[in-house]
Amino acid sequence: MYVCLCQGVTDGQIREAIYEGCCSYRDVRENLGVGTQCGKCACLAKQVVRDTLGEL
Ligand code: FES
Structure with missing residues (x-):
């Protein structure tokens, strides 16, 4: 998903x-x-980063 x-x-x-x-x-x-343009995705992007780092 985007x-x-x-x-x-x-x-x-x-x-x-x-x-x-x-x-x-x-x-x-x-x-x-x-997250470098409108910034609306920052919250979700951070969540994906956190979740992925948590799985490592
Ligand atoms: Fe606009 Fe990511 S910066 S959706």
């Missing part, structure tokens, strides 16, 4: 970025651009 519509970023891409080494929301944002 988390960030502005940048077209899915939850799968966020998970992938974390598996590849991102270890915070900030890392993910810098890598994928998620």
Whole structure:
């Protein structure tokens, strides 16, 4: 599912970025651009990052 519509970023891409080494929301944002436009997705994107980090 899309988390960030502005940048077209899915939850799968966020998970992938974390598996590849991102270890915070900030890392993910810098890598994928998620949350860098309207910012509406930030809350959900942070949640996905938290959940994924919690599974590692
Ligand atoms: Fe992510 Fe707008 S939906 S910045």
